[in-house]
Amino acid sequence: MVKYISPSLVKPYALNLLRVGISLVLFWFLWLLGRTLPGSQKIKPGIKKQHVARFLLCALTGVVINQTLFIRGLVMTSTIHASLLILCTPLLITIFAFWILKEKITALKSLGLALGIGGSVLLIIAKESSTHAENYLLGDIFIIINAISYAFYFILVKPLMKEYNPVHVIRWVFTLGFIMIFPFGWVQLTEVQWQQFDWSHLAALAFIVICGTFLAYYFNIYGIQHLGAGMTGSYIYTQPIFATIIATLVLQEPLTIQKIIAGILIFAGVFLVSLRKAV
Numbered sequence: 001m002v003k004y005i006s007p008s009l010v011k012p013y014a015l016n017l018l019r020v021g022i023s024l025v026l027f028w029f030l031w032l033l034g035r036t037l038p039g040s041q042k043i044k045p046g047i048k049k050q051h052v053a054r055f056l057l058c059a060l061t062g063v064v065i066n067q068t069l070f071i072r073g074l075v076m077t078s079t080i081h082a083s084l085l086i087l088c089t090p091l092l093i094t095i096f097a098f099w100i101l102k103e104k105i106t107a108l109k110s111l112g113l114a115l116g117i118g119g120s121v122l123l124i125i126a127k128e129s130s131t132h133a134e135n136y137l138l139g140d141i142f143i144i145i146n147a148i149s150y151a152f153y154f155i156l157v158k159p160l161m162k163e164y165n166p167v168h169v170i171r172w173v174f175t176l177g178f179i180m181i182f183p184f185g186w187v188q189l190t191e192v193q194w195q196q197f198d199w200s201h202l203a204a205l206a207f208i209v210i211c212g213t214f215l216a217y218y219f220n221i222y223g224i225q226h227l228g229a230g231m232t233g234s235y236i237y238t239q240p241i242f243a244t245i246i247a248t249l250v251l252q253e254p255l256t257i258q259k260i261i262a263g264i265l266i267f268a269g270v271f272l273v274s275l276r277k278a279v
Contacts, residue, residue, distance in 0.1 A: 001204040001212065002074055003251060009201055010192055012071045017178075017185030018205065020063060023214040024178050027171035030218075034167060047172055051163065054156060055172055062153035063177025067213075068184065069146040077139025078253050083243035084123055085143045087266050091116040092151040094273045109273045116269025120144070123262035157221070166221040174217075240267075 006015045031045075047055055074082045091113060094105075105113075123140070160169050197205075240263060247253040 001207050002071060003079060004204045005201050005208075006071070007075050009196060010205070011188040012075050013068065013181075013185040014188035014192055015205075015208070016067050016071045017181060017189050019209045019213040020067060020174060020178050020181060022209045023217065024171070024174040026210075026214045027167065027174055027218070031167045031171050045168075048163070051160065054160060056176055058153055058157050058160070058169075058173045059176035059180060061149045061156060062173055064180045065149035066146050066153060067177075068181060069142040069149070073139045073142030073146060075139070076135045077143065078136070079247035079251060080240070080244050080253055080255065080259055081123060081136065081140055082143050083240040083247075084259070084263050084266055085120060085140055086147055086239060087270050088116065088120055088144055088147040091269060091273055092148050112269040112272025114269070115265045115272065119262040119265025119269060122258060122265065161221075166218070170217055170221045 002015070006012055010018070070082075094109060094113065157169065157173070244255065244263075248255050
């Protein structure tokens with residue numbers, strides 16, 4: 001859907017401002033609706049002083065860097081490249097846990113990291129040409145930085161789940177994130193030629209905002225609260241499968257042997273680093 005309307009009708013930063021802004025309104029509406037339920041009035045609308053910095057970091061990593069670079073990178077690279085490189089998130093979480101939390105790296109995890117990184121490099125160095133991609137290398141780099149940012153977001157937002165309910169957390173993350181991205185997207189938003197939109201373009205925009213942003217973030221934050229960041233993040237493994245099928249059928253993106261091999265390496269790497277001690 002992003003490829004269908006961007007950058008031809010809506011430039012990346014404008015699209016990002018639209019999806020974050022409209023989702024922000026929906027999150028506040030959802031919160032206000034929840035306030036009418038019995039017992040929900042006890043939930044205070046603000047943020048505790050000791051959590052302000054963490055909320056700001058969550059907004060920066062989960063909305064500003066993550067969403068801005070994801071849309072920009074997706075426009076510049078192919079859908080298949082982007083969906084496969086998003087799988088770097090669990091690999092990056094493992095690296096951060098070793099670097100920051102001093103967690104032990106086992107032989108299996110080391111092998112998994114090597115396979116995953118090798119698959120990512122193989123995918124990035126692939127020389128391709130497509131009408132749906134303007135700069136594979138730079139787009140892939142943006143997607144990887146987006147994955148790094150999202151990995152930090154998953155780690156940062158988890159403690160907030162112990163203090164607030166999911167809707168409270170996500171509405172403030174989006175509120176702060178919207179304030180941060182507004183200067184980057186406003187100019188492009190004023191350049192959008194809305195008269196060129198037909199019903200299919202509006203439907204695509206609605207899908208991106210409601211399904212790809214509002215519901216995706218809400219279900220993710222709900223999953224983090226009830227399942228944990230690791231289990232919630234693991235469901236990202238299904239994304240490349242659906243994205244590859246749709247991109248091949250709808251956008252006619254080529255599914256090459258190199259992409260298949262790179263995908264197998266990345267999947268294998270993610271599987272190995274995700275194995276628990278009990279295995």
